[in-house]
Amino acid sequence: MALGAATVLLLVATACADGGNEPASTSPAATAGVDRITMEDFAFSPANPQVRPGEKITVVNKDSAAHTVTATKGDAFDTGSIAGGESGAFTAPSKAGEYAFVCTFHSNMTGTLIVR
Structure with a gap:
């Protein structure tokens, strides 16, 4: 026993x-939520990441083409061009909400950053 x-x-x-x-x-x-977004096969994964306000998000580009993670409204965040095989980062907005984003080079690549 x-x-x-x-x-x-x-x-x-x-x-x-x-x-x-x-x-x-x-x-x-x-x-803690997601702290990484991967770009692969011309898609974001996850497409709707959930993060905390002000959290640093690492972005990994597994494609050969350059991509961005750019807020569609205002200037909430923008990684700038991330070459194929490279990584970048951005800081999530400090205000809770949902922020649509797109790759400025490939408009079919979209997602929504959920800040809570």
């Missing part, structure tokens, strides 16, 4: 490894 109690204690300790009373899966790191 002591082995069973030790196993339960280990499971509880592992679930609360962040030091709080909640299981580790609900810690802020587990719900």
Whole structure:
């Protein structure tokens, strides 16, 4: 029976490894959202990333053609041209909301950045 109690204690300790009373899966790191957008086969992945206000987003271009991640309204964000095989980054807007974006070179590449 002591082995069973030790196993339960280990499971509880592992679930609360962040030091709080909640299981580790609900810690802020587990719900941080997307911090990376990939451009591949002339599409964004994910197409509708969810991020926190002011979060830095890395953009990876796996295509051979250059792409951008550019907000369609205002100047909320714009990576500028990212050559094929290269990476770039931008900072999410500080205000919560939904921000449509497009690749300025390929208008069929679209998505929506969801800031919450």
